[in-house]
Amino acid sequence: xKSNPPDNPPNLSRRKLITAxxxxxxxxxxxxxxxxxxxxxxxxxPDHGALGICGPGETMTYGVQRLLTPxxxxxxxxxxxxxxxxxxxxxxxxxxQFKHLxxxxxxDWRLTVDGLVAHPTTFSLADLKSLPHRSxxxxxxxxxxxxxxxxxxxxxxxxxxxxxGVLPQARYVAYFSIDPDWWDSFDLTDAFHPQTLLxxxxxxxxxxxxxxxxxxxxxxxxxxxxxVKYITRLTLTDSMKRYGxxxxxxxxxxxxxxxxxx
Amino acid sequence: MRSSPAIPAPSASIPCYPAPVSATVTPLKVATPRHxxxxxxxxxxxxxxxxxxxxxxxxxVISHPRFYWGETGxxxxxxxxxxxxxxxxxxxxxxxxxxMPDQNGWSRALHFQAAWVAVLTGLVYFIASLxxxxxxxxxxxxxxxxxWPAFRTIIARYLRRKPPNASEAHSYNVLQRTxxxxxxxxLFPLVILTGLALSPAFNAAFPFVVDAFGGRQSARTLxxxxxxxLVLFLVVHVTMIFLAGFIPRMRxxxxxxxxxxxxxx
Numbered sequence: 001x002k003s004n005p006p007d008n009p010p011n012l013s014r015r016k017l018i019t020a021x022x023x024x025x026x027x028x029x030x031x032x033x034x035x036x037x038x039x040x041x042x043x044x045x046p047d048h049g050a051l052g053i054c055g056p057g058e059t060m061t062y063g064v065q066r067l068l069t070p071x072x073x074x075x076x077x078x079x080x081x082x083x084x085x086x087x088x089x090x091x092x093x094x095x096x097q098f099k100h101l102x103x104x105x106x107x108d109w110r111l112t113v114d115g116l117v118a119h120p121t122t123f124s125l126a127d128l129k130s131l132p133h134r135s136x137x138x139x140x141x142x143x144x145x146x147x148x149x150x151x152x153x154x155x156x157x158x159x160x161x162x163x164x165g166v167l168p169q170a171r172y173v174a175y176f177s178i179d180p181d182w183w184d185s186f187d188l189t190d191a192f193h194p195q196t197l198l199x200x201x202x203x204x205x206x207x208x209x210x211x212x213x214x215x216x217x218x219x220x221x222x223x224x225x226x227x228v229k230y231i232t233r234l235t236l237t238d239s240m241k242r243y244g245x246x247x248x249x250x251x252x253x254x255x256x257x258x259x260x261x262x
Numbered sequence: 263m264r265s266s267p268a269i270p271a272p273s274a275s276i277p278c279y280p281a282p283v284s285a286t287v288t289p290l291k292v293a294t295p296r297h298x299x300x301x302x303x304x305x306x307x308x309x310x311x312x313x314x315x316x317x318x319x320x321x322x323v324i325s326h327p328r329f330y331w332g333e334t335g336x337x338x339x340x341x342x343x344x345x346x347x348x349x350x351x352x353x354x355x356x357x358x359x360x361x362m363p364d365q366n367g368w369s370r371a372l373h374f375q376a377a378w379v380a381v382l383t384g385l386v387y388f389i390a391s392l393x394x395x396x397x398x399x400x401x402x403x404x405x406x407x408x409x410w411p412a413f414r415t416i417i418a419r420y421l422r423r424k425p426p427n428a429s430e431a432h433s434y435n436v437l438q439r440t441x442x443x444x445x446x447x448x449l450f451p452l453v454i455l456t457g458l459a460l461s462p463a464f465n466a467a468f469p470f471v472v473d474a475f476g477g478r479q480s481a482r483t484l485x486x487x488x489x490x491x492l493v494l495f496l497v498v499h500v501t502m503i504f505l506a507g508f509i510p511r512m513r514x515x516x517x518x519x520x521x522x523x524x525x526x527x
Binding site (some may be wrong): 058080141146257 | 323328331335336337338339351353367368371376461462464467469472479481
């Protein structure tokens, strides 16, 4: 009963098979070339392998956003939209070292910048505040789903990086909290992004401790967990392999992705 | 050769084997083309990614089962509504005395990976269906069906629980066509856009999308409601498959062939 209609000669299936085979080969070859190019141009996130079957999804997101929209600016809001009741996620109870610094009004708080830089430098908060600063009203977006809008005042990271002189082989900025369990990193696109701040003020005042004072990284194009609180050290590096489990930050070690732009 | 005693040979006396009479009632069931390979492959990829998105989406909601309207929302603010379920975060007041385990890490990674699969699958389906006339031929209702009486006839037939016409094994009626078009051209684009409006990097690049939904928290709330509509569609869709005949309908979507004369050119 099954006969081929006249417009469907039997050899079409063979032709289709050959075409499909060639297309598949070209596809696999293309993917291999794409992977090499992506590696070369820094489009593969450091935790790519740790996500298992979900690795390609995060790599696609990161790669596409870096290729298509590397310099987009996070939305900034009018003052009237500043949240009356921002929420500060609880953090681990402060160490004695932190309490000691807090008792001294953070006058002895230091930010060390080292690694692949021409002039490794240690900054006090006063040093940072003497650099050109920027204020912006942006939204903090938590991966859990909640959010708030606040004004953030701080030194653009770009200013600090220009002071220390980033060496050409540097690819990531690793940043460390005074809490040794808390560290992260981003690429130079985010590091030199004009909205990436070392924030020391919030809503016209000093940055409260609950919100990361005296010094917090603010990277508004990524989720809140990339905006690490209590920053004491920045290291310029060509690879994140040497830090922690080599996944780029503490977040992937807890199952969360390194790139949090989504 | 002796057969193993443990495995009984099929015999006409065993009742689970069909009696020969059934073969004489329907003598020759000719299976003819029903769904193209493109429709079948994209259908099942959508099924897989939809379930991955649904389960991981539920996991993500558990970490903050409160919904807001506008740009911002957090536990210090009045929610639009809350789900009365326990949360995976101790910062959320739920009234339950315990906290669920945190499954957000892998859930988020799988959610976004499945979203890529769903969006790319949808894109292939959309472009190919525009090009090959699938939308025009199989989904847009025929001109005589574009009327309230046509809808009423079909709805009345469903309400009287009459079995589908033989032709419906090979073609959709006007109610089915309208439902599929609504899912493909309204619900899917909306669920994708409201999902993207939750991405800080997407919102930086394309701020007008999140602004059009009335802010980030509005987009999150809409994302939740559109998911509910998609689940309702799924429930009706699967129920109808069972009522119309699970085996032939599944066979059509897997092998591409359905019994009866084809209406496909």
